[in-house]
Amino acid sequence: MLTCNEIRPAGAWDDSRAADAVVLDFDGRHRRRLMMTGQKGLAFLLDLPKATALRDGDGLVLQDGRTVRVKAAAEPLAEITAPDLRALVRIAWHLGNRHLPTQLLGDRLRIRDDHVIRDMVEGLGGTTRAVEAPFDPEGGAFALHHGHNQDGQHEHPHRHG
Structure with missing residues (x-):
């Protein structure tokens, strides 16, 4: 083998x-x-x-x-745009605050398609559209995958102190 x-x-x-x-x-x-x-x-x-x-x-x-x-592989994603950089950064902050894997593409973001998050983004002034594309989200400072460890337990990489 x-x-x-x-x-x-x-x-x-x-x-x-x-x-x-x-x-x-x-x-x-x-x-x-x-x-x-x-x-x-x-x-x-x-x-x-x-x-x-x-x-x-x-x-x-x-x-x-x-x-x-x-x-x-291509998979169903939501592509997010905003009227200006300030609005896009604000949306990115809200996605990060929810620990959502997010692909950063300069003038737009991609996330896994989720109607609840699409509604939130639109409420923040963003626009979403469905796309089929490879998903390669940002690894993050601690390179966690979906915020879970190998045993499936939720991990919070925040430092307290």
Whole structure:
């Protein structure tokens, strides 16, 4: 059984030489140990020392030296715009205050589609539209995934004191 226990970050390897590719949504890109099969049928075991958030373009290095490219799958998202930068920053603050994974795209934001959050954004003066796109949210200062640890317990990285 082929095994992968090393990741090469996007841009740090020649992805044109990839032996295969795995297409994963945001949740599927946060893994530690999982059997995977590439688009061309290459099967291998991802076996990392700790759960890791894989990014689009990362390379999964197999024990035989070949590399499998990670591709971010398109998923239903809400794209958020605002009439000006001040309004967009205010919306981003509210999303962060709710610990929502958010992709920062300069003049717009993307979140997982959620009608309650869309209503909140529109109440704050923003505009939303449904899009299908790869989701690559900001990792955050503590690089938590959805604010939960590996055991599913909610973690608050805030420092008190």
